[in-house]
Amino acid sequence: MNSNCSVLLAYSSSILLKLSISYSLLFSCIGLPLFMWASVKLWTGFYTRRFHRNFRLIIQVHLFGFMLHCSGRIVLHSLDLFNYIFLQPCDMIPNIYRCFIFRLMYNWGFWITHCTAISLIIERYAATRLMGKYENKFNWLGICLVLAQPCLAGVPLFFAYINIRFDGVFMPYCSVYNPGSPTIANFNSGVAIGCQIVARILFGFLFTVNKNRRIRMQTSSLSTRFQLEENKMTMQCLSIYANLSSVFLFVQIFSFSYLLSISPDMPTENYLAWMEFNQQFPAYGIFSVLLIVYKIRLLRSKINTNLNQQVHLNETETYFGILEMQIRNIERH
Template sequence: MATPVPNCALMEDFATSIPLKASLSMNLLITIIALPVLVYSMEFIRKTQVFHRNTRLQIWMHLFGLLLHCVGRLLLHSIDLGNYFTRGENACDIIPNFYRCLVLRGFYNVGLALSSMCSVSLVLERFVAYHLSYKYEYCGRFFGIVLMFFQNILALCYLTSMYFHAAFVPGNFTLYYCQTIASSTGSVWFVIGPLYSVMIAQIVSRLMFKVLMWKSQNLRVSDEIDLSCRFNLEQSIRSLEALKLLVNCNTIVFAILSVVTTTLHFNAASLSKPNYMALVEAVHILPLYGIAICYGVHSKLRVITENKKELISKGMKANGDNYFNQFRQQIK
């Protein structure tokens, strides 16, 4: 197969595009901030005892996916910006290497796929925790590892559709920007379709999460559960309250990503290719999302911990007879 003659003028358009360089620069800055935040949060989740071990495994996998995505973006954007600002007279000299695009965009897409499956596995884990609240505290890591494997299977299905028609060796095309769809011979719906599948799964998971919150709070006021079950239920409710922000943001981000990506694609003809890619990169806000959820969940955990300390302090100051009367009432 003959190698196509590269369009140096088009490569020059990419290299001189102010919107594209601005989009890449902003995303690069956010990614640099996100990387240490994600690493710290992964270590925090590994050590914290606030969440059940199986919940921690699902969150850790989510953060790992975001970390992979950020590593891919850090390298992609750094190399592209370096090439754009240091190019010589012949713009064709900075045409991206195919294998560099394949590997680094692979990090980008694998991280995107893994991080998009978090809500599904988290809600499944909390669903089982609710129905086994009387003994879930003693549940080992095996179930959490199975759910992590399930996350990876879902991500693999997503990636299979995305890469089904993509090239894995150089072909009769020229990549002026590292983009998966640029080497694909199939319909764009092989890329967009999985995004909508993820969006639907996220929405269903969010509805299930709402139901779990409602059922857990109703069960809390029931007199039919023993003290051990009540303790596990309180732990579960605290976990749900802390995870609410994560599930909400996960659903909103991937819904926006699906809708805006589709809109951009079907209006691509009215945009220059560099401007189109600038908007595509701007829409993929996963590094910013990673910073937001790490900060948000940390803040929520801090509030929950302070409230817990306040309740304990009030309990210690309470009249002893009243305390034991309440305790006897709980264990009836």
């Protein structure tokens, strides 16, 4: 048996690696239809349809990133499990082109979702700055932000794939970052963490601005107050996204960098298994979507209650105003 077959034999006989691949495949298969359902609800839901079109476009690209990631994972992990279970090691033919295409989907989807914060900050700043003028206008801004999002995601991918070679390369397992070589990964991670910190600060700033504006405009018309409530709901949902994304990215990136640094001291198949366990992106996506859906339902109920109170209050004030006028007319006569 040649060295290539020996490597493939070690991978295919590793219970830990097959378990980690199965785990990732399971969550990817759960996540893909969930993200499709969320995309449909984004455009057809009673309350989500009231969000500005630009906001929904950015969220759609965010969900598309999850779907792209899960699709690449499903294909790669299904092929790996099939090879490990049904084929002999020497019959497995690793294909670097297959790896490049589907791993690119995997990684591009990951970075598209983490670039969402930049587009959302710009869009929500415009919505806050142009209150009263932004509704049903400035659709060109959403298109520009949607086009910029995958381009921004391509920057870390460029550094990750810059040294990839296709000719004469034996790649027994599809991976971008080499064990023991964390330089590029650490660079991309540092940029991602820096952007996340800035995004979290700006999200908090915009939320405070909208909250204060809502307090100052309590005496505005009912329709204006409704728009303010919707804007506040949007910012609260974004706060959930910002918090979850920050926690996930910090934990995932630091554990990822640690695994890269200690990988030379462990068998390669164990390193690959722990790397798959570390990539909790589909599980994070599932949890974030379900949590935001739950939050929207709570906020929707609260908004309906507040608006009903305002309507009843206005009706009561109108009733007493009319009664007072009638009394004055009677007294005059």
